[in-house]
Amino acid sequence: xxxxxxxxxxxxxxxxxxxxxxxxxxxxxxxxxxxxxxxxxxxxxxxxxxxxxxxxxxxxxxxxxxxxxxxxxxxxxxxxxxxxxxxxxxxxxxxxxxxxxxxxxxxxxxxxxxxxxxxxxxxxxxxxxxxxxxxxxxxxxxxxxxxxxxxxxxxxxxxxxxxxxxxxxxxxxxxxxxxxxxxxxxxxxxxxxxxxxxxxxxxxxxxxxxxxxxxxxxxxxxxxxxxxxxxxxxxxxxxxxxxxxxxxxxxxxxxxxxxxxxxxxxxxxxxxxxxxxxxxxxxxxxxxxxxxxxxxxxxxxxxxxxxxxxxxxxxxxxxxxxxxxxxxxxxxxxxxxxxxxxxxxxxxxxxxxxxxxxxxxxxxxxxxxxxxxxxxxxxxxxxxxxxxxxxxxxx
Ligand SMILES: [Zn+2]
Numbered sequence: 228x229x230x231x232x233x234x235x236x237x238x239x240x241x242x243x244x245x246x247x248x249x250x251x252x253x254x255x256x257x258x259x260x261x262x263x264x265x266x267x268x269x270x271x272x273x274x275x276x277x278x279x280x281x282x283x284x285x286x287x288x289x290x291x292x293x294x295x296x297x298x299x300x301x302x303x304x305x306x307x308x309x310x311x312x313x314x315x316x317x318x319x320x321x322x323x324x325x326x327x328x329x330x331x332x333x334x335x336x337x338x339x340x341x342x343x344x345x346x347x348x349x350x351x352x353x354x355x356x357x358x359x360x361x362x363x364x365x366x367x368x369x370x371x372x373x374x375x376x377x378x379x380x381x382x383x384x385x386x387x388x389x390x391x392x393x394x395x396x397x398x399x400x401x402x403x404x405x406x407x408x409x410x411x412x413x414x415x416x417x418x419x420x421x422x423x424x425x426x427x428x429x430x431x432x433x434x435x436x437x438x439x440x441x442x443x444x445x446x447x448x449x450x451x452x453x454x455x456x457x458x459x460x461x462x463x464x465x466x467x468x469x470x471x472x473x474x475x476x477x478x479x480x481x482x483x484x485x486x487x488x489x490x491x492x493x494x495x496x497x498x499x500x501x502x503x504x505x506x507x508x509x510x511x512x513x514x515x516x517x518x519x520x521x522x523x524x525x526x527x528x529x530x531x532x533x534x535x536x537x538x539x540x541x542x543x544x545x546x547x548x549x550x551x552x553x554x555x556x557x558x559x560x561x562x563x564x565x566x567x568x569x570x571x572x573x574x575x576x577x578x579x580x581x582x583x584x585x586x587x588x589x590x591x592x593x594x595x596x597x598x599x600x601x602x603x604x605x606x607x608x609x610x611x612x613x614x615x616x617x618x619x620x621x622x
Contacts, residue, residue, distance in 0.1 A: 260484040260610060261603035263290065264538065267463065267476035268599060275464040275505040275512075276309050276440025283463050284443045287502050290483055291447035294490045296500070299446045303515035307440035307508055310397075313409050315387065316431045317419075324387065324409035326436040327371060329400040333407035335360060335384040336431040339423040346374035348381075357382035360432055362420050365410070366391040371398045375408045385409075385432040389416030407434035442504035444512045447486060448495075454527045455499040457620060458580075459485055459613075460513070461534035462506030462571055470599045473590060475506070477538030477601045477609075481585075484610045485617065494621050503571050506535075513574035520578075530554075530581045530620055533572035537609040538601025540587035548572075549581025551620075558615050583616065585609055 266286060267273070273283045288298045310326040326332075337359040344350045345367025361378040365371075365388050378386045386408040390396045395412040409432060411419065422428055445463070448455065461478030465471025479502050489495040505511030517525065530551050537543070545562040547555050555562045562583075572582035587605065592598040 258603050258607070259487060260480050260606040261601070263483050264472065264476045264480035264601050264606060267479060268470045268472045268601075270470075272467055272469055273463060273465045273471055274467050275442050275508055276307060276437070280464055280504060281443065284445050284502070284504065287445045287463060287479070287483070291445070291486065291500065294487055295449070296447040296486065296490070297450050301444040301446060301516060301519070303442050303444070303505070303511065304439045305442065305505065305508065305511050306438060309437040309440060311435035311437055313432075313434045313436070315409070315411070316433065317428060322411070322415055323395075324411055324432065324434075325395050325397055326434045327375075327388070327398040327400050327404065327408040327410060329403045329438075330375075330408040330434055330436045331404055331406070332434050332436045333385070334431055334433040335407060336429070337384055339387070339419065339428040339430050340383070341420050341423040342378070345369045346377055348377050351377055351381035358384055360385040360387060360430055362387040362389065362416070362423055364389050364391055364420070365396070365398075370401065371408070372400045372402060372404065375400070375404045375406065379404075379406045385434075387411055387416065387419075387432065389413065389420055403438075407432055407436070409434050440505065440508070442512050442515070444504055444516055445502040447500040448498065452496055452499065454524060456497040456527070456529045457617065458499050458501060458528060458531040458575070459534075459617070460501035460503055460531065460571060462503040462512065464504050464507055464512075465598075466507045466594050468596050469594055470596070472599045472601050473536050473539045473587075474593060474598055475535050477536060477606060478534030478585070480601075481534045481537055481606055481609050481613065484606070485613055488610065488614060489617070494617060497621055498617075506571055510569075510571055510574050513571035517574045517578045517580075525575075525578050525580055528575075528580050530583060531572055531575040532583050532585065532613060532616070533570055533575075534585045534609065534613070535570040536589070536593075537585050537587050538605050539590045539592075541605070542587065543609060543612060544586045544588060546584040546586065547582065548576050549579070551581040551583040554619055555583050555616055558619055559612065585613060
């Protein structure tokens, strides 16, 4: 009896949970703006140059194509260190290692040679590291790059640095290394160091260091639209460790939402829709775009509208430059001039294109792992406000 009672309670609970889930799902599924934002957020941090950012660009390409737009991907590179997954392999076992920032890539194989003390030049005199991999402790007043250069001078083909505190450390080098260098967490590294003192340990160090990031701007427009009057854009990349919901799945979804709303209208023949990459590294995507655009192309633009962080905070802040301040004012009455600079519209403004920036201000989750939700109502409001302005600009 007790059991049956519990079972039925569980069943009832499950049914209710299922109904709620179905209802919520269908409510939001009916809202493509929110669905697009969610799809980007669920990919995780979209750091420029990483496979996740590439997946995000593919998702956007797919969405735009389904709306009937043609899509171009504009790639660009810029200096940005990236560890694509470095490791140490011993007896077929793989241990995670972290590439030192500015290490060269490579995968040397050899014996692990434990270097005494902290890797000063004299410490290398007591051991033979020629054509082997040196393993040495962090600290002792010897900088990472000094340990690496001392090892290289003694003939080592790779260096492992063992952290002197729990966990691993992403070591920064003052200048690029000449041999691959990576760090190990304190526990794993210390036991390897001790092992190497006692016996022969053969290892392969794989440092997957990439000195440059490859960014991808997604550009969508109707077939044969070569000279738009308007560019509507927002960045889709995010900072490390943040799913970038408000910053900036929100703006990316709104740009896509405007493209969806206008797909069948004549207005779409005068617009390029863009998702910029590399914004968080200093507006790299929009900078690459304006740098490659010809002067006639830029002069042919009436305006650039940028959307960044529009899914949190009730008040929509508009910031205009050039002709866009008065045009936006005639519709909303509440427009600032050049108060907020740090987003992709700044690249266009620097080329004398009139800009309008849609923004709702920072929130406590800005650039943190907690930036994981957006308000569907605010996305919709931003889109509706933008559509009014787009109509006015294209009149
Ligand atoms: Zn942003």
